[in-house]
Amino acid sequence: MKNLTERQTREKEYYEQFAEKFNINRPIDFSPVDGPLLEKERRPWNSYWRTYEIPVDFLRKQKETQKEYHLLDFGCGPGDNSLRFARAGYKVAGFDICEKNINSCKILFEKNNNSEQGNFLVGVAEKIPFADESFEVVVGIDILHHVDIPKAISEVQRVLKKDGIAIFREPVEVPFFDIIRNTKLVRFLFPNKSSLEAHITEDERKLNKFDLNTIKEIFPNMTIERSLVLSRFDKILRKHDNPKSSGLEKWDYFCSKILPSYGLFGGASVIILKKN
Template sequence: MYTISINTFCSQIRQRWGHKLEPSLQEWEQVERERSAHEALQTLSTDPLEAPKNVARYLNPPSDTIYPLEYACHLLGDVSGKTILEYGCGDGVNTVLLANRGAKVISLDLSAELVDIARRRLQVHGITSGVDFIVGSAHDVPLPDASVDVVFGIAILHHLDLALSAREVHRLLKKGGIAIFQEPVRNSRLMRAFRKLVPNRSPDISPFERPLTDQELKDFAGNSSSYHSRPFTLPTSTLLTMLPGLHDSSAKFLAWDARMLSSFPPLEYFSSVKVISMTK
């Protein structure tokens, strides 16, 4: 079967909608469905089975971990018996991690194709209960008010209309519930401009898809009773891991970033990843 690269596909989509300065939310979501379906075709060729060590590392990670996803999982704490909404499950890699935490998981995604892959991934891992899937919009989740204890999302908010999704997350959380997100961040205009020059990056295809700023994340949490963020990854590490022979040194670079961010807090402005948590 003939397939085109994701970069070519996204470029074609961008050209289709490029004449519209403000495409409607429905039009944008349709574009996202098309792109997700294309990504799903490419995902089918990958092994859905995660190595046991890659699952175990997220069950009880330390608070001082240098890895953002581990830190997001650390913030979950003990979720046994609680209900987690996975806000944008994609192909189910993180669904497997959440399903092993003893919670009831509701995994939402706009793409039916990616949800099918997520279901198959759970089957391969022997997970037969405790997870329900919903194919639907993150802007309008078909769940009752105050129905979940945790909303958990990895690289999802920067795809969304923040005002709509903020209201939806607040609506869905129970009183005292927590929302945890890991998101790409670019506060510096220079870094946002440089991002467009980075090779091997899929082009944006909607007016909503872009790295966020610290202020946008704070505004997203505006109705919360508490808010916390932690920075990860400085631009130098991202650049160095692109150089030949240095990709396998990423752990060393992340550890260096963690030390620098801890020792010199103003560097947080230049971090490219944030893990945030907010309590209703």
């Protein structure tokens, strides 16, 4: 790829190294898609589950009217999410700045006999390598905080079809918690320096209110669901691969239903955009 910015170059270098970690035979957990798809389980309190559930529901509502529905996995990484969306029934396209990730997506789809359903290209969020109005759905998971938001969101607007939706799962700043988090003691106990082990790049930044306003200027109908208030402590209280639903996540969910301003303390967001 030519003409990368300094930030894009650093992100690319980081992820070309990070991609070495992935084992192509890794098991993929399909439960967040199978749950809503088979009406078995939903976890609206978990931002990742919610990010799968919305496209699954969108497809189920529309299925009778059209043969194929196209979903763009925006900054697709090594392809686990893309494969989940293919399982839900989408024709999936994905792009990522990291060539090794794109190769991994292609291998993953071949291995799962889904090659026909996936189309993966190396490219950047600030200039998406797909044509105007190509997708009914765009999904980005943990990606906007790595890119130039005004350019990337204008590109989302360009590649979405009319009435299409975009869903992003992103970390967001909470000044109250972030002040505590940035104290020397907490930084000492839980360092957040850029490293491959911690999966933190030099340039990534949680979204702040200015970023959210920028997105809203381009998509005035933006809605945002916040989670991870007290459940942020699950990081220390629970094993990260515990498959069960978290009690603290449910607590946060029900509190923010009763008192919407509670959600403003949430460090995770699901951002939902619609193109009119």
